[in-house]
Each structure stands twice: as C-alpha cells, then as structure tokens.
Amino acid sequence: MNLRGWVVLAAVALVVGAVMWRPPGPTVQVPAEVGRVRTQGRLRRLVEVYGVPAAAVAVALWWLRSVELALAVGMVAWGCVAMWRAAREIRRSVSMAASMAVFTTVLASQARTAHTVEEAVGQAGTLVSGPVAEAAAELGRTVGRRGIVAAAGTFVREVDAPAGAWLGMILVKASTGGGRWSEGVRVLRSETVQEAEILRELRKQVAAKMPTAIFMLAAGAATVGVSGWLYPEVGVWIAGPGDRIVLAASVIASLNVKRMAGAATAFLRT
Numbered sequence: 001m002n003l004r005g006w007v008v009l010a011a012v013a014l015v016v017g018a019v020m021w022r023p024p025g026p027t028v029q030v031p032a033e034v035g036r037v038r039t040q041g042r043l044r045r046l047v048e049v050y051g052v053p054a055a056a057v058a059v060a061l062w063w064l065r066s067v068e069l070a071l072a073v074g075m076v077a078w079g080c081v082a083m084w085r086a087a088r089e090i091r092r093s094v095s096m097a098a099s100m101a102v103f104t105t106v107l108a109s110q111a112r113t114a115h116t117v118e119e120a121v122g123q124a125g126t127l128v129s130g131p132v133a134e135a136a137a138e139l140g141r142t143v144g145r146r147g148i149v150a151a152a153g154t155f156v157r158e159v160d161a162p163a164g165a166w167l168g169m170i171l172v173k174a175s176t177g178g179g180r181w182s183e184g185v186r187v188l189r190s191e192t193v194q195e196a197e198i199l200r201e202l203r204k205q206v207a208a209k210m211p212t213a214i215f216m217l218a219a220g221a222a223t224v225g226v227s228g229w230l231y232p233e234v235g236v237w238i239a240g241p242g243d244r245i246v247l248a249a250s251v252i253a254s255l256n257v258k259r260m261a262g263a264a265t266a267f268l269r270t
Contacts, residue, residue, distance in 0.1 A: 053078040068243035072250035079254030086261035087210040097196040099130025104189040111182035148175035
C-alpha cells in the first residue's frame with residue numbers, strides 16, 4: 001500500500017478513536033462502607049467491542065486480500081455490535097428498573113409498619129421479583145446477622161445500578177441513627193417508578209428499531225459484496241480503486257450507527 005493509502009487509514013483510525021473515546025462522566029457518590037459498584041462483564045465487553053470486529057477483519061483480510069476492504073468489514077461488524085449491545089443494555093436497564101421499582105415500593109410500605117430497619121428490609125426482601133430478587137432476598141436474610149452496612153454493601157455490588165447504590169446509602173444512613181429513613185425510601189420509590197416508565201418508553205421507541213438498523217447496515221455491506229461477486233467488472237473496481245470508497249462508506253455508516261447506540265446508552269447513564 002502506498003503513502004496515500006496509509007494516510008487514509010490513519011485518518012480513519014483517528015476518526016474512529018475520537019468517536020469511541022468518552023470522557024469520564026459523573027459517578028454516584030456513596031459512603032465508603034458501602035463500597036464501590038463492581039464492574040460486570042469486563043471480559044465479555046472486550047470480546048464484543050474489540051474481539052468480534054478484529055475477528056471479522058482477520059477473516060476478511062484472509063479472504064479478500066485487501067487491507068481496505070478488511071477494515072470496511074470490521075467497521076460494519078463494529079457498528080452492528082455497538083447497536084446490538086445498546087439494545088441489550090436497554091432491555092437490561094428496563095428489567096432492572098422495574099424490579100427496583102417493585103423493591104422500593106414494597107420497602108416503602110414495610111417502612112411504615114415495621115419497628116426496625118432490619119425488620120422492614122427482611123420482610124420486603126421476600127416479596128420482590130426480577131433481576132433484583134436474589135440480591136433483595138439475600139439482603140433480607142443477612143441484614144440482621146451481618147448488620148445493615150455489610151448487607152447493604154453486598155446488595156450494591158450485586159445490583160450494580162444507581163438506584164441500588166442510593167438505596168444502599170439510605171440504609172447505611174439509617175444504621176447510623178437516621179430516624180427518617182422511610183422518607184428517603186419513599187422518595188427513592190417515586191424516582192425508581194418514574195425511571196421504569198421512562199425506560200419502557202425508550203425501549204418502545206428506540207430499542208425496538210435497533211434490529212432493523214443492524215439489518216440495514218449488514219444488508220448494505222452484503223449488497224456491495226454480492227454485487228462484486230455477480231458482476232466481475234464491479235468486483236475488479238471494488239478490489240482496485242474502489243476499495244477506499246467502500247471503506248469510507250462503511251466508516252460513515254458505522255459511525256452514524258454508533259452515534260445512535262451511544263446516544264441511547266448515554267441516556268441510561270444520566
């Protein structure tokens with residue numbers, strides 16, 4: 001590949017890097033006793049975000065014998081993975097928010113009648129369904145034996161959601177003598193119910209359309225490939241002077257798809 005080709009590849013790499021980089025955003029501050037929220041699935045994320053496109057590039061490079069076309073295939077794979085991950089994250093967030101809304105609703109109800117925080121948490125932990133159910137049940141079983149601080153810390157790490165972190169903070173404050181902890185739970189209950197409703201609408205308006213976007217991106221790439229296979233003159237052009245045009249088109253399409261996916265996942269973090 002000549003100098004011009006390397007310049008084009010370097011420019012593409014810079015654009016992709018600028019789009020993928022995100023400055024660190026604000027984090028939810030919780031008491032030190034609760035501990036930090038554990039990052040889940042780091043290895044799976046690396047495999048999905050980088051491994052799948054890299055494997056697509058390797059296979060395309062072996063098959064097509066063209067760096068530009070291999071990178072174009074990799075960009076399409078990267079865009080599809082980004083959209084698929086965003087749709088999955090929205091579905092997970094909806095399920096988590098709905099389960100947290102149920103837990104905080106039950107806990108707010110128990111807080112009005114229970115004599116102690118441990119009693120309220122113990123009773124509420126057995127009445128939850130969804131992704132939070134196991135962590136809530138464990139919280140209810142261990143809060144009396146281990147204490148509120150330790151049990152809340154385990155709950156926050158297992159739930160790994162902002163609402164879970166805020167609930168852990170409320171419980172820790174209650175263990176230090178906060179007599180109005182039930183008021184904080186009622187406020188959190190209102191927030192989680194509203195969050196669940198918003199995320200359901202997001203899933204309806206955005207996540208439901210993501211499979212179509214993935215199909216369109218993959219279908220566009222397949223159309224180029226099939227055209228080159230069916231029409232030899234088109235294939236010669238694609239493999240020759242047209243490879244950089246194909247790469248540029250794939251970069252533009254993938255970046256647009258990534259922008260859509262990034263906007264959806266950024267909304268989940270706000």
